[in-house]
Amino acid sequence: MAAPVKIGDILKARGLINDKKLDIALIQSKITGDLLGDVLVKLGFLSAKERGQILAEQSGIEFVDLDEYVISEDALRLVPKDVAEKNQFIPLDLEDGKVSIGITEPGNIKAIDTVTRITKKQAKMYIVDRDAYYDAMEKAYYFLENPVYQQMEKIVKDIQTTGSPTGNDIVSMTDMLIVEGIRNNATDIHFAPTADVTQVFYRIDGVLQFGHCLPKSIHIGIVSRIKILSHLDIAETRLPQDGAFTFVFLNKGYDIRVSTIPTIYGENVVMRVLSGKGTLLRMEALGFDPGDTQNIRSLFQKPFGVILITGPTGSGKTTTLYSALREVNILERNVLTVEDPVEYKLSFIRQTQVLERAGYDFALAGRNFMRQDPDVILLGEIRDEETAKIAIRASITGHLVITTLHTNDAVTSIPRLIDLNVDKYLMSSSLLAIVAQRLLRKICSFCKVEYELDDQEAAVLREYGVTATKAFKGTGCAKCNNTGYAGRTVIGEILVIDDEIKQMIYEGASAPAIKERAIQKGMRPLKNHAVRKVVEGITTVEEVLRVAG
Ligand SMILES: [Zn+2]
Structure with missing residues (x-):
């Protein structure tokens, strides 16, 4: 049983789990007979994708993210579904006369033998995560049979x-x-x-x-x-x-x-x-820069106060919430959530789902959570005055409240809360930080090319202090459905409510004035983060204009 112990050590070394979590997983694995890695995934200490990535690193085999990968139908046609399923692999593509396949366990020699025997071609292996594997198998063969x-x-x-x-x-x-x-x-x-x-x-x-x-x-x-x-x-x-x-x-x-x-x-x-398919990612993998990641992490360790995550629908707020929540010491803190809907199930957290027709909404949940001996309360969204006030009250009585709001940037959340009749004094004393975020599409790595920027594009970058003549884009290929993009990354800005900003809120300073001061104090606005991702070759100027305007 060398491998399971090893995975525990790797996870510990990376700070993904601690001894306590490992002990709980080990006990559960003894009782259920499941592999330690599987138990860690079931308990929500580790996502299936992370497990796959770690297996890939351990074995030196490249990882393929099936959620961002278009499987080639030519490859699928070479292997019947039952054969692939029985041998735990999925055909991915035909590369230079080889058949590439995804396997869930590095030691799966049977898969390679089978592919070589059936297709008379050499096999090239990639590691894929097991949750995505079953889903991708069902879908890929369904669409092959049902055009x-x-x-x-x-x-x-x-x-x-x-x-x-x-x-x-x-x-x-x-x-x-x-x-x-x-x-x-x-x-x-x-x-x-x-x-x-x-x-x-x-x-x-x-x-x-x-x-x-x-x-x-x-x-x-x-x-x-x-x-x-x-x-x-x-x-x-x-x-x-x-x-x-x-x-x-x-x-x-x-x-x-x-x-x-x-x-x-x-x-x-x-x-x-x-889809009910929320993603559970490690904070580092979301796309925030290391400083901001550290910032968010320490905010979530605070005993009380309100943390607001803001952005439009589909800006990845929930993913950030889950990723940060996972790092809260959930074994020692009672975490209660009310969500609409629950997108990812986490063990050790008391998750509830809004049920409007029964009258169970954010406000009712918030009021009743107070009698459930909570430490951390996640209120899915502040939609009205009542929810806003409940959030503030809960934080003032000594709880950490995490919630979301639909605003375009961090600082406009302040006038929004004032519109909801939240008292300025209570707001300034309870707010810890406001995180604003968006999702940008990442350039597809299979068709990424460097190109000369035109004048207009260069001007966009210059506005943010970047002088460049070249940048990257995707030309479009089969792997990205000819869009030139695959997967998304977060851009974020964090407004930390320190004593000076608290004072400004209390005195009724305008949003632009607060923003200006925050930038002087080191807040990096959303657009600047977006432009940096262009320079790093992660996204395109086109995306920056689309998302960050
Ligand atoms: Zn592509």
Whole structure:
């Protein structure tokens, strides 16, 4: 049993776990018979991805992040699913006559033998994480056997021939639109009628991308289908409505939140897809710079006060919360959360989920948490005056409160809280820090090239004190769906509320004045962080303009 002990040591050396956590995991592994690494993942001390990365380092085999990787169908066709599954590997790609495969355990010799025997080609190995493996296997082979695009085209042709869609056409088309969204990790599916056709868009990595064009004759049918699924009124087409339903795909449930509005060309529908697939990353992996990471880490160790994480929807606030929470000493501090929805389940933390129809919301949870002997309270979001006041009150009575707010930068959270009638004195005495963040798309490493900046781009960088003639971009390849981007990284700014800033808040200083002083004291604004990531070749000027404006 040399390997399990080793993983414990590595994790300890990196500060990922301490002796106490390791002891608890060891006891559990003895009782359940699971490998230590698996128990650590189950307990939430380690994410499956981190486990994969550590295995990769230990074995000297490169790691592939399946969440950011497009698997080649040519490679999949070479190996039947049951064979790959039985031997615990996944075909990834064909590289220079070799078949590359992902394995979950470095010692999997059987996988290599099998690939070589079946394909008559040499195999090249990569390590993949085990959670992502099962998910990727199911999806990859499903789409190989069910070419969604062709099936959609066939339905469109049928409708053109017959003039109108059948009930079956409507049901399958609706399903396929959602399935295609899930396949692309889309957060939103837009179903937008125009004068002549209906266009479908997907929001992927924060950017709207064109998906399909459908004949107008199927529009009303699909809208009705979505309305029936989400218990909305089919007859009401003149007023906005919202609802939700659960969509099951490959044995997994996806919560879909539906919103409709009447436009001049018919009802526009947006479906938000909640995958329930929150990411658990180590603070260092999020994209904050080392100084800010250290800052956030020490903030989360404080005994009381309010930490605000701000940014628009989809800016990675929840991921930052989870990553930071994981480093709170959860064995000695009682952590209670109310979330909407719970995106990642962490052991040792009491997580609850908002249930509006039963009346369980952020405010009700916040009030009742106080009777649960809490140390740390996570309030998913400050949406109204009541939640804001509960957050402040809880912190003043000696608890660490972590919450989020929708504002564009750190400092505008202060006037926002004043708008919510939070007392300036209470605010200034309870706020510890405000972290504002955004997500930028990272350049795809498979098609990254250096190029000459044009005048306009160079001017953008110059505005932030950077003189450069060259930068990087992705040209687009099969690995990144021709977008030139793969994965995302955080840019952040942290406003630490020290005594001087407290005084400014209390005296009612304006947001710009507070911002100016904070920058003098070392706060690095969001845009400067974004520009630095261009210089480092992580992202593009285009992304900086898109996200940080
Ligand atoms: Zn690429």
